[in-house]
Amino acid sequence: MTILSRKTVVSSVASLGVVALAAGCGSAPDDSSSSASGDAGDFKPCMISDTGGFDDKSFNQLGFEGLQEASKTLGVEPITVQSNSPTDYDPNLSNLVDQGCKLIVTVGFNLADATKASAEANPDVEYAIIDDSSIDASNVKPLTYDTAQSAFLAGYAAASFSKTGVVGTFGGSQFPTVTIFMDGFADGVNYFNQQKSKAVRVIGWDVAAQNGSFTGGFEANEVAKNTAQGLIDQNADVIFPVGGPIYQSAAQAIRDAGRPIALIGADADVFESDPSVGDLLLTSVTKGLKEGTNEAVTSAGQGNFDNTPYIGTLSNDGVGIAPFHDFSSQVDPALQGELDTVKAGIVDGSITVTSPSSPK
Known part of the structure; x- marks a missing residue:
């Protein structure tokens, strides 16, 4: 099955402030x-x-x-x-x-x-x-x-895991390097729906319109927590924050919710890079940075x-998804095999994953 290409719509966003450990021009830590x-x-x-x-x-x-x-x-x-x-x-x-x-x-x-x-x-x-x-x-x-490819796998996994039938994503700023994750995630959910005749809903990002929920920066703060809370209030039980430390605020919102909600990390295998949120992580969408x-x-x-x-890419292992770690016993036993099949399809071209923000 093929996911169709979309017209390129990329928003320009004002420059953001930078949190620093060293002021201005400095030497190495x-x-x-x-x-x-x-x-x-x-x-x-x-x-x-x-x-x-x-x-x-x-x-x-x-x-x-x-x-x-x-x-x-x-x-x-x-x-x-x-x-x-x-x-x-x-x-x-x-x-x-x-x-x-x-x-x-x-x-x-x-x-x-x-x-x-x-x-x-x-x-x-x-x-x-x-x-x-x-x-x-x-x-x-x-x-x-090309994190659309790896996020596609995470979207499929999120849809498989969801009990409420609602999964959500939000970003830091609307840059192509952020929205590429969100495109892949949403398309992965839709592919799951097509294959399984399900109707899992994605909130926080509209692929066709190329707009959704953003915090306006990459800081872990109340704005990020409130954005995650907005997804939780709409019954999302899997949340994918894209934008560095904003996942930390999403984790706080999840803990405050008092009900089972899984987190998906971005860039690193966050289970390993930040064990403080390891118990919340379904998986992470990784980049070989x-x-x-x-x-x-x-x-x-x-x-x-x-x-x-x-x-x-998935083909050269430059992107991927992390293991399920603590969630291994909670996911469908067939899920990993299905993901392996989907990955093989993306690699051989029988499943086409595209995003307006994919690198050329």
Whole structure:
């Protein structure tokens, strides 16, 4: 069965503030030093985070960990910096260039404009940007992920697990890197309905209209909790927050609800990255951010940088879903086999999963 393509509708959103551990232009946190196990000469890898900071237990943290692993392999000392606001992006990049960074990894769609400007001004510096493919430059390597594919599996699992027949999703800001998850999730629910003659309803995101529920940022706060509560009030018993730490607020709303509601994590296997919510997690939609960053930095450090875009898919294990962990005994015993079959169909092309936000 094929899920039909939709017209591209992507909303532009104002830039967001950035939660920071280091103010403005800064040096690496204390834990960014690495023991040497290789020799990359004067190669100096650097990274700038987006919102949430390097301890967000999600998107930024995975990129940071990939940088650390690569730096250890190469035997070099990385420099990392976090920004207080979007106005810090340009000066932070300039600061890293001035410090002699050979490769600068920028974490997130928000940094695309600043990355492009810096790359054009410094053609001898190499760059890698996570979750953006808009920059066409010989010294910029995009690292992107087709999470519509993995979120499709999570949507199928959510529909299978739901007892109320209602599942919900909401995002931080309406960026393509957020809505791609929501598209895949909703389509996975619909595919389950088609295969099982069910009518599980998705709330919080309208695929056709490309609009839904967003908090306006990526902070764990009352807005995020209230947004999750709005889904709970509509009888959702599976909730998929997409946007870094906002899952923490959803977890609070779930605990306050006093009834069984499952959470789905995004980016990392949140069961492992944040055990405090492990008992709530049905699964997580994962992106190989750590592995992709590690590979890009290591290759550059070995003199093998190239600007060929990387796209993580189910086929190359760049995206996936986490195990059911504590929910293993609660899901339908047939579910994992069904997911394996669906995954195989996506990989061989017999099931088409598309999103206006899928990387090209």
